[in-house]
Amino acid sequence: MTLNNQQAPSTNNNYFSELNFLMADMPMGDAHDEWLSSPPLATVTDPIAWWLVMEAAGHPLARMSLNFLSVPGKSFV
DSSP states (O other): OEETTEEOOOSSSOHHHHHHHHHTTSOSSOHHHHHHHSOOOTTOSOHHHHHHHHHHTTOTTHHHHHHHHTOOOOOOO
């Protein structure tokens, strides 16, 4: 079986060979570093709504950002 002209990894004890196979078509670069180097967005007033739009667009950090922003707060009163 071939996917994208590559041979699928065999089922052996090399767990990382499958990961390398799956990541072969992914673009190089780190989405987190790219996001950190971009200028701040002054027009965003609702970060959850903004990340929901980014998730629909397929942004690689959207799910993590939504998880982080939706953690319930805790009161120490």
